[in-house]
Amino acid sequence: MKAYTRIMKTGITLTDLTKTYHGTKTPALDRLSLTVAPGEIYGYLGANGAGKSTTIRLLLNFIQPTKGTATVNDLDSVEDTVKLKKQVGYLAGDIALYPKATGKQTLDYLLHLQGVDDTSYRDTLVKRFGATLDKPIADLSKGNRQKIGIIQACMHQPSVLILDEPTSGLDPLMQEAFYKTMREAKARGAAVLMSSHNLAEA
Numbered sequence: 001m002k003a004y005t006r007i008m009k010t011g012i013t014l015t016d017l018t019k020t021y022h023g024t025k026t027p028a029l030d031r032l033s034l035t036v037a038p039g040e041i042y043g044y045l046g047a048n049g050a051g052k053s054t055t056i057r058l059l060l061n062f063i064q065p066t067k068g069t070a071t072v073n074d075l076d077s078v079e080d081t082v083k084l085k086k087q088v089g090y091l092a093g094d095i096a097l098y099p100k101a102t103g104k105q106t107l108d109y110l111l112h113l114q115g116v117d118d119t120s121y122r123d124t125l126v127k128r129f130g131a132t133l134d135k136p137i138a139d140l141s142k143g144n145r146q147k148i149g150i151i152q153a154c155m156h157q158p159s160v161l162i163l164d165e166p167t168s169g170l171d172p173l174m175q176e177a178f179y180k181t182m183r184e185a186k187a188r189g190a191a192v193l194m195s196s197h198n199l200a201e202a
């Protein structure tokens, strides 16, 4: 019989998280502890170089901690990274989507990867953001690419959202659309970690 482990929706927990990059002496991140509970939006504010992207890269196991731990829904960022990624909607600071695919192909493919058949929330977001779906990603402006990035992170309604500078490149109207999407995520109990260097926004 296959054993199923129930995943507890506990949000994000960082404990003494420390990262010293190879060839550097000063840690980019020094014993950071924080929690983002379900239903909480955590505005992760800091100057350029403060370690925001480092934290996010650690959570997704793109890099590994020098010390300390990062967990999502009690799944360890290093030990349980495959399971962890299934819990997360992620937007990178510098989104790299396949340039030749259209917005529609990109979103269809990524939703399929998430194993989600119901396209209704994806369609709601496409409408809300007025996303351009028929052009290759390479032909989109930064703002229009960012919209595709936000939609792909949110469309499968994950229990945890990790977003690196999500509003960069968005005009004020689209920022409003984004905040609405975050309020919906919060209302359904998602834990949201969102980096920003914009004090008002955080």
Ligand code: ADP
Pocket: 021, 022, 024, 028, 046, 047, 048, 049, 050, 051, 052, 053, 054, 055
């Ligand atoms: P933020 O996202 O807040 O702007 P980062 O996490 O990108 O900050 O950077 C934190 C610190 O780590 C900075 O001092 C940066 O120069 C350093 N850093 C980031 N990536 C690397 C790397 N790959 N190698 C060495 N140092 C790095």
